[in-house]
Amino acid sequence: xxxxxxxxxxxxxxxxxxxxxxxxxxxxxxxxxxxxxxxxxxxxxxxxxxxxxxxxxxxxxxxxxxxxxxxxxxxxxxxxxxxxxxxxxxxxxxx
Numbered sequence: 001x002x003x004x005x006x007x008x009x010x011x012x013x014x015x016x017x018x019x020x021x022x023x024x025x026x027x028x029x030x031x032x033x034x035x036x037x038x039x040x041x042x043x044x045x046x047x048x049x050x051x052x053x054x055x056x057x058x059x060x061x062x063x064x065x066x067x068x069x070x071x072x073x074x075x076x077x078x079x080x081x082x083x084x085x086x087x088x089x090x091x092x093x094x095x
Contacts, residue, residue, distance in 0.1 A: 005037040005055045008082050013093075014057055020064060020095040029094065033071065034060035040081050056081040 008014075015021055015032050022029055040056035060077040062070060080087050 003055050003082055005057060008055055008057050008080065011082060012057070012080055012087055014059065014080060014087060015091075015093050019093060021061070021091045022094050024090055024092060029064040030061040030076075030091075031064050031070065032059055033062045033075070034058075034077070036060075038079060040079055042081075042083070054081050054083065 014035075017032050017035050020029055020031050036058040038056050038058045039053040042052050042054050044051050056079045058077055058079050060075060063074040065073055078086065
C-alpha cells in the first residue's frame with residue numbers, strides 16, 4: 001500500500017499550524033507557522049537501482065518570545081516521514 005501525506009500527518013500526530021510545541025532538549029517554546037506536503041528521498045530500490053521518494057510533512061517553527069512579533073526572530077524547519085521518530089523524540093505539543 002502506498003503511503004500518503006495524510007497518513008504521515010495522522011500517524012505521527014503532528015501539530016497544526018498555530019499550535020505551540022516545546023523542545024524536549026531545551027524546554028523552549030516554538031509555534032508552528034507553516035506546513036507543507038513534500039517528498040523525501042530514501043534509499044534507491046535495491047532491485048532496480050531506481051531512486052525512491054516517500055511522502056513527508058515539512059513544519060516550519062518560530063521561537064516564541066514575549067514582546068516579539070510573530071515571524072521575527074529565530075525560525076527553523078524540519079521534514080517528518082513515517083520512517084523516523086524525530087518529532088516524538090524532540091517535541092511535545094503544548095497548545
